Amino acid sequence: RIVAAEYAGTVGVPAVIGREHLGELLAFTGDGGAGRWLRARGAAVTRVAMPGAALDVDTPEDVERLAGAG
Numbered sequence: 485r486i487v488a489a490e491y492a493g494t495v496g497v498p499a500v501i502g503r504e505h506l507g508e509l510l511a512f513t514g515d516g517g518a519g520r521w522l523r524a525r526g527a528a529v530t531r532v533a534m535p536g537a538a539l540d541v542d543t544p545e546d547v548e549r550l551a552g553a554g
Contacts, residue, residue, distance in 0.1 A: 489534035
């Protein structure tokens with residue numbers, strides 16, 4: 485039970501992950517996040533095409549860039 489966005493040739497967040505995977509997710513350390521974990525699951529991940537998810541919004545500059553794109 486893993487559903488994730490597919491964009492820019494990869495799979496990543498946003499994602500919905502079943503609670504049976506909670507232990508693995510809680511074991512993450514550092515800044516890696518769930519992306520690598522999702523990609524390692526291969527065919528177990530139901531992928532939903534979401535090209536807009538390729539936009540990363542982490543900084544005020546990203547917000548400005550995104551606001552100008554609309």
